[in-house]
Amino acid sequence: MQQRFDRDVLVIGARCAGAAHARLLAEAGLDVLVVDRAEPGTDTLSSHTMTRGAVAQLSRWGMLRGLVDAGTPGIARSVFRFGETESAIDIRPVADGPGMIATRRWKLDAMLAGAAEEAGAEIRYKTAFRDVIRDDAGRVAGVRLAGPEGWDYSVRARFVVGADGLRSSFANAVGARERVIGEARLAHIYGYFALPEQRDNLVAIVPGLSIGLTPTDGGMTTVIVSAEPARMRDEMRKHGAEGALLKLTDEIDPVLGALLRGAQMTERARLFAGHATMRRESSGPGWALIGDAGQFRDPVTAHGITDAFRDAEHLAACLLETGYDATGYERERDTVTDPIFALTAQMADHDRPMDEIAAQFIQFSKLMRDEQAWMDRRFGPAQLAA
Ligand SMILES: Cc1cc2nc3c(=O)[nH]c(=O)nc-3n(C[C@H](O)[C@H](O)[C@H](O)COP(=O)(O)OP(=O)(O)OC[C@H]3O[C@@H](n4cnc5c(N)ncnc54)[C@H](O)[C@@H]3O)c2cc1C
Incomplete structure (x- = not known):
């Protein structure tokens, strides 16, 4: 029998992974519902420095200028001190703005959510994910939610995306296995x-x-x-x-x-208080994980927002290309992020010789360039300044 769905895609989590993903799907014409248990425009635990990968995504999406015009200062130089040794690098701008910014999360996430709504996605705040609904074949076919008044209700969807952060209860509900990449943490x-x-x-x-x-x-x-x-x-x-x-x-x-x-x-x-660098199994029949829900790295490299933005666009592209199959998304994500996650896991240990730590920061810059080059190939060039 033909299944009836209320929505094409249901996204749990309306911050930098979920809201960005919902916008891309809604722009492509899908019927998207986003739920978040938080209130709109609130802060979250994050020191929110956006390095080149995240900034290039904002530029690609036409949102960077808006953040800068709304007062976020551009950062043109990064100074590194390893013990007594100091060096500085100039941060190359992107075509329509600075190459590094650190927008407060209540402002960034609100802008991403506003853009998703403008594209046609519906966002329900103060609405919590409770459990998954599966069809007779075991495929995820929707979710049970608790709305602001505490009522439980169900929404059936062709595909469900967990963008609900490090302690993802959606990942737990679908039984996504977790693998620790590195125990070192700060x-x-x-x-x-x-x-x-x-x-x-x-x-x-x-x-x-x-x-x-x-x-x-x-x-x-x-x-x-x-x-x-x-x-x-x-x-x-x-x-x-x-x-x-x-x-x-x-x-x-x-x-x-x-x-x-x-x-x-x-x-x-x-x-x-710290958390190991880890990766979760991130796709299955009818579902996928993006952002921190799918993999988490120690914040030492200030790269989690880049991960969220990269996953948001990557999963959207895969779902649109395949008609709701995320297997390729997970495989490709792991290949692209393996080196950068392995290195982050080592960098979350500051009890090492300074020259080793300095060398790892240089190696990390190279891996960021590789990741950026992959995003340009996969999503189209981000118009970097010469
Ligand atoms: C101390 C610290 C500093 C950091 N500094 C940086 C940095 O400088 N630069 C950087 O790039 N990254 C940084 N990060 C990482 C970055 O904050 C994360 O990678 C990023 O927030 C992940 O975005 P997300 O959308 O995947 O998840 P989140 O931002 O965690 O959003 C998840 C959303 O899901 C919602 N949710 C959760 N459970 C449910 C549920 N059951 N039902 C409904 N909604 C639910 C939550 O309310 C939340 O709004 C830092 C992290 C920490 C902890």
Whole structure:
């Protein structure tokens, strides 16, 4: 018997993976419903630096200019300090904007969701995924949801996409197996400091510790400090989140520590206790995973938003090419991201000689260029500036 569907595609999660994916499918004419248990325009745990891959995607989608026009500062230089050695690289812009930005997530995710709605996708907020519905052959054929009033209801869809983040309950419900790529992990504390003079992105690493400074919206700078989780727990216990951030900054660079102590902090500091770099089985009959739900890497390389944007477009292309078969998506994703994930797993360990860490950052830049070249071939050139 012919199955009846309410929607072509149902996407769980309306942030950088889910909203971007929904827009692309809706633009191609599919009937798309996105659900997210969060409220619209809210923040999420992320220090949100967007490196070239993510920026090139925004440029390709015609959204980069809008973010910059709405006040996100462009970043033209990245300074790296490995122990006592300092170097700087100029960040090549893309055709219609800077090559690096760090838009606040409440602004970025809202813009992506707005674009999805404009393209014709429906987004239901405060709506949580509860369980999958399968057809007689075992193929995923829809979901059970809980709406804002707490009522459970079902939506049948030809294809369901889990874009519900690292702790994906959709992945759990479909039984997606998880494989750890690297156990090394860092704990991260970040906060926002009023440092209007900060124009460059700065990364400084000393044995066991690192700090990143990235200019963001509203004249603020995101400051993220990273350490091995046991060390971070200990500092948190003694000093609290903000105290730990400042104390570890003093250890990395006392001048920077003094600068932060003299600057206004506008929000409470936030902790991410760390997670292994991992990959989940990401496709099956009637379903696929994108973004953090499919694979997660330590934030040390500031690349998760690039992953989300790459997956969003890649899965959309595969579904449209194949008529809802994501097997090729998963295979191709793994081939493209294997080297970059393996390296990230090693980079989430700061207790190594400085020259080794510096060499890994250089190797990471090369892998980002390879990934970028693949995206240009697969999705069309992103019009990079000469
Ligand atoms: C401390 C930290 C710093 C980071 N810094 C950077 C950085 O500088 N640069 C970078 O590129 N990346 C960074 N990342 C990674 C980046 O934030 C993620 O890769 C990115 O947010 C993944 O996007 P996503 O859309 O896949 O998932 P998410 O952004 O996690 O969105 C998932 C959405 O799914 C919704 N959801 C979850 N469960 C359900 C459910 N049951 N029902 C309905 N909705 C549900 C959630 O409400 C959420 O809105 C960082 C991560 C952390 C933890």
